[in-house]
Amino acid sequence: MSASRAVVTLRSRGLRQCGACALVLRDAGDTPGLCPRCGAWLPRATRHGLALPAALLLAALTLYLPSNMMPIMNTRTGFEERSDTILSGVIALFDSGAWVLALIVFVASVMIPLLKLGLLAYLMLSVRLRWAHDRRRRTRIYRVLEAVGRWSMLDVFVVGLLAALVQLGPAGEVQAGPGAVAFGIVVWLTLWATRSFDPRLIWDDPR
Amino acid sequence: MPPAVDPPADPLAAHTAVPTAALLGCPFCDALNRLPAGIDEPRCWRCDSPLDAVALPGGGALDSRLSAVLALLAAAWVSLFAAHYFPLVALELQGQHNAVSLAGAVATLWNEGRQPLAAALFVTLVAAPLGEAAAMLIAVVGLHHRGRGPTSRWLLAALHVWQALRHWNLTEVLILAAGVALVKLGELATLVIGPALVALMAFMVLRLIALRLLPPERAWPLLEATA
Numbered sequence: 001m002s003a004s005r006a007v008v009t010l011r012s013r014g015l016r017q018c019g020a021c022a023l024v025l026r027d028a029g030d031t032p033g034l035c036p037r038c039g040a041w042l043p044r045a046t047r048h049g050l051a052l053p054a055a056l057l058l059a060a061l062t063l064y065l066p067s068n069m070m071p072i073m074n075t076r077t078g079f080e081e082r083s084d085t086i087l088s089g090v091i092a093l094f095d096s097g098a099w100v101l102a103l104i105v106f107v108a109s110v111m112i113p114l115l116k117l118g119l120l121a122y123l124m125l126s127v128r129l130r131w132a133h134d135r136r137r138r139t140r141i142y143r144v145l146e147a148v149g150r151w152s153m154l155d156v157f158v159v160g161l162l163a164a165l166v167q168l169g170p171a172g173e174v175q176a177g178p179g180a181v182a183f184g185i186v187v188w189l190t191l192w193a194t195r196s197f198d199p200r201l202i203w204d205d206p207r
Numbered sequence: 208m209p210p211a212v213d214p215p216a217d218p219l220a221a222h223t224a225v226p227t228a229a230l231l232g233c234p235f236c237d238a239l240n241r242l243p244a245g246i247d248e249p250r251c252w253r254c255d256s257p258l259d260a261v262a263l264p265g266g267g268a269l270d271s272r273l274s275a276v277l278a279l280l281a282a283a284w285v286s287l288f289a290a291h292y293f294p295l296v297a298l299e300l301q302g303q304h305n306a307v308s309l310a311g312a313v314a315t316l317w318n319e320g321r322q323p324l325a326a327a328l329f330v331t332l333v334a335a336p337l338g339e340a341a342a343m344l345i346a347v348v349g350l351h352h353r354g355r356g357p358t359s360r361w362l363l364a365a366l367h368v369w370q371a372l373r374h375w376n377l378t379e380v381l382i383l384a385a386g387v388a389l390v391k392l393g394e395l396a397t398l399v400i401g402p403a404l405v406a407l408m409a410f411m412v413l414r415l416i417a418l419r420l421l422p423p424e425r426a427w428p429l430l431e432a433t434a
Contacts (some may be wrong), residue, residue: 007238007253008238008239009232009236009237009238009239010232010237010239011237013239015232015239016232017231017232017234020367020370020427021260021366021424021427021430022231022232022234022260022424022427023427024230024231024232037427037430037431038363038366038367038427038430039363040367075395077395078301089391092391093387093390093391096390096391096393096394098390098393101386101387101390104383104387105387108383135236135254136254136255139235139236139254139255139256140255140256142235143235143256150374150377150380151380151383153331153377153380154380154383154384154387155384156324156327157328157332157377157380157381157384158384158387158388158391159324160312160316160324160325160327160328160384161295161296161307161312161381161384161385161388162388162391162392163315163316163319163321163324164307164311164312164313164315164316164319165296165297165298165305165306165307165312165388165398166298166305166392166396167305167315167319168298168300168301168303168305171300171301171303172300172395172396175319176316176319176321176324180324181321181323181324181327184323184324184327199234199235199236200235200236200237202236203236203237203238203253203254
C-alpha cells in the first residue's frame with residue numbers, strides 16, 4: 001500500500017472528476033468549462049493547499065476561548081437571575097440530575113469543537129510533514145470530523161428556543177447572550193475549515 | 208489499470224473516460240476505483256471511504272425505488288406542513304401560557320434584537336429543510352419521467368439545489384435541542400411538546416429513509432442510463 005508510485009489516481013492519469021456529479025472526465029482541467037452531464041461549473045483544476053483551512057482554523061481557535069467565557073443565556077425568573085456560559089449550562093444540567101442529557105450536551109458543545117480543532121490541526125500538520133503512515137486512519141478521522149461537526153449547533157438551538165419561548169414579562173424571561181452567536185460562529189468556522197481541507201493531500205507522495 | 212475502452216456513440220462520450228460510471232475517483236484519496244455494476248455501498252480499495260456516487264441498480268428495481276422515494280417525500284411534505292402550522296413547544300408558568308411555532312420562534316428572536324441568531328435558525332431550520340424538500344420532490348418527479356426527451360433544466364437545477372442544501376438542514380439537531388430545552392426548563396416551568404415537534408420528528412425520519420434510498424450523488428448516473 002505504501003508503494004503509492006504504482007497507484008492509479010485521477011491525477012496520475014490526467015483525468016478529473018466533476019465536483020457535483022462525479023463524472024470522470026478525460027481532460028486534466030487546464031481550462032475551465034461546464035460538466036457535460038450535470039452542467040456544473042468546472043473551474044480550472046487547482047490543488048488547494050493548507051492556507052485556507054489553516055486560516056479558518058486559526059480564526060476559530062482565536063474565537064473559541066472568548067465564546068466560552070461570554071454568557072450564552074441570561075435567565076430571569078420571579079426569584080432569581082442567572083447567566084450561563086456553555087460550561088456552566090452543562091454543570092447546571094448535571095446538577096439537576098439529568099446526567100445523560102448533560103453528557104450529550106457536553107459531548108456536542110465541548111468535546112466535539114475541541115476534538116475538531118485538535119484533530120484538524122493534527123491532520124494539517126501530518127500533511128505538512130508528509131507523513132506516510134496511518135493514512136487510512138487519518139482519512140477515517142477526517143470523515144468522522146465531517147459527520148459530527150453539525151451537532152455542535154445544539155447549544156445555539158437550545159438558547160434560540162428558550163429565548164423565543166420564555167417571554168412571560170415579570171414571571172420569567174430568557175435572553176440570548178453574546179456567547180451564543182460567538183459560539184455559533186466558531187462552529188461555522190470549524191465546519192468551513194473541515195470542508196476546505198482537501199483529504200487527498202493526506203495521500204500525496206512522501207518525499 | 209483503467210481499461211482503454213472505445214468511446215460508445217453517446218453525446219457524453221467525447222468527454223467521459225469510460226461509458227457510464229464504471230470508473231470512479233475516490234473523493235477522499237483520488238484513487239481510481241473500477242466498480243462492477245449493481246454493487247451496493249462500495250468502498251475505496253485504497254482508503255476504505257464509502258463511494259457514494261456509484262450508480263443505482265437499474266431496471267424495474269429502480270422504478271420501484273423511485274416510487275418508494277416519491278411516496279416517502281409526499282408523507283414528508285405532509286409532516287413539514289404540520290411542523291409549520293402547529294406550535295413547536297409551549298410553556299406554562301404561574302398560570303401564564305406561551306407557545307411558539309418554528310417560524311414564530313425565528314420572528315420573536317428577530318424582534319428581540321437577536322438578528323444573527325434568528326438568521327442562523329431561519330437558514331438551517333426553515334429555509335434549508337423547505338428548499339431541500341422542494342428540490343427533492345422536483346428531482347424525483349423529474350427522474351421518474353426521465354428519458355422522455357432531453358434532460359430538463361429543472362431536473363438538473365433541482366439536483367444541484369438538493370445536493371447543496373443537504374448539509375444546511377439541521378432538523379435533527381433541533382429535535383435534540385428541544386429535548387434539552389425541555390429538561391432545562393423542567394424546574395422553572397412546564398414545557399409542553401407541541402404537535403409540530405412530533406411532525407418534525409416524522410419529517411426527519413422520512414427524509415433520512417428517502418436519502419438512504421436515493422442519495423443525490425447516486426441520482427446523477429441515472430441521467431445517462433437512458434440517454
